[in-house]
Amino acid sequence: MSEYRIILRCTGGPEVLEREAIEMPRPAPGEAVVRHEAIGLNFIDTYHRSGLYPVTLPSGLGSEAAGVVEAIGDGVTNVRVGDRVAYAGGSQLGAYATIRALPADVLVHLPDTIDGRTAAAAILKGLTADMLVGECGKVQAGQTVLVHAASGGVGSFLVPWLKAIGAIVVAHSGSAEKAERARNLGADLSLCCPLADLASAVREFTQGHGVDTVFDGVGKASWDASLGSLRPRGLMVTYGNASGPVPAIEPLVLSRSGSLFLTRPTLFHYIATPAERDAAAARLFAMIDSGKVPVEIGQSFPLADAAEAHRALEQRRTTGSTMLLP
Numbered sequence: 001m002s003e004y005r006i007i008l009r010c011t012g013g014p015e016v017l018e019r020e021a022i023e024m025p026r027p028a029p030g031e032a033v034v035r036h037e038a039i040g041l042n043f044i045d046t047y048h049r050s051g052l053y054p055v056t057l058p059s060g061l062g063s064e065a066a067g068v069v070e071a072i073g074d075g076v077t078n079v080r081v082g083d084r085v086a087y088a089g090g091s092q093l094g095a096y097a098t099i100r101a102l103p104a105d106v107l108v109h110l111p112d113t114i115d116g117r118t119a120a121a122a123i124l125k126g127l128t129a130d131m132l133v134g135e136c137g138k139v140q141a142g143q144t145v146l147v148h149a150a151s152g153g154v155g156s157f158l159v160p161w162l163k164a165i166g167a168i169v170v171a172h173s174g175s176a177e178k179a180e181r182a183r184n185l186g187a188d189l190s191l192c193c194p195l196a197d198l199a200s201a202v203r204e205f206t207q208g209h210g211v212d213t214v215f216d217g218v219g220k221a222s223w224d225a226s227l228g229s230l231r232p233r234g235l236m237v238t239y240g241n242a243s244g245p246v247p248a249i250e251p252l253v254l255s256r257s258g259s260l261f262l263t264r265p266t267l268f269h270y271i272a273t274p275a276e277r278d279a280a281a282a283r284l285f286a287m288i289d290s291g292k293v294p295v296e297i298g299q300s301f302p303l304a305d306a307a308e309a310h311r312a313l314e315q316r317r318t319t320g321s322t323m324l325l326p
Helices: 043-050 116-136 155-164 176-184 195-205 220-229 251-256 274-290 303-314
Strands: 004-008 017-021 031-041 064-072 084-088 099-103 144-147 168-172 189-191 211-216 230-238 261-263 297-302 321-325
Touching (some): 004 303, 031 116, 031 303, 116 274, 116 297, 116 321, 155 176, 176 189, 297 303
Parallel strands (some): 144 168, 144 211, 230 261
Antiparallel strands (some): 031 064, 031 321, 064 084
16 A cells, blocks of 8 residues: 655645655554544644744644554553544644554544544544633533634534533624524524624624623634624633734733633643543543534545645635545
């Protein structure tokens, strides 16, 4: 079998992604070799490729995949050959590959009810949703939450997850079609208005109060709309930069906007240990098994066509999760 990976030798547009043949990996002590069944595509991959999030070059790409363990190194006790597993980050980049070796302690076991493609579509985005709603946002039943890019990768997990815990969800999307999808995911109000009009629409819906929390993966373009949508002492969670990074912030802006709270979380600070990772994965798989959080694979691309997948993602031509298939 011909093994290969997608490698990044310089930063730039999708055209910088190259296919490179690789040898069959051998696991070092503490490592496992995983043959990938499916690889998840995420917006953070484009940040690594473009240089927005610097990486040491040359570099692999991708942080989310599911597959089967083919070999283990000395000292590995948490997985065995033949186990079905998935992972999200926790090591150097390199998920864009047919097979790879990585630290075994980042792997989570897949229950029989979760197939490989579902796991690869869900593990990073679903763990992110679990973190945002839970430990980060601490959202409670009855609170009102604004979700940007509500039919996108993370947004399509956030909307039904929030509804499952009893929150009131205001969704914002970039088109009427995507707004309809967010509505079908359970949003109480699903908008596709210009960002300049969003805060006023949110305040009309909330009778002038504003929302308790904003989950914003868009970044620069939505920053003002997000602040304008929050109630006094509300929580602004900016977790992505799809439109570019948020500009420098003066703390007085938060004061003038209502003594707002601001956080910029990173998932891996919330799943820093195997115990934290396993607990989060268990919550995610339980949500999926319950049927309350559907996993939609909106589109898939051959791994060799990773550049075209990046173009589709950046041009907002995707919905739900996107797969790369070896």
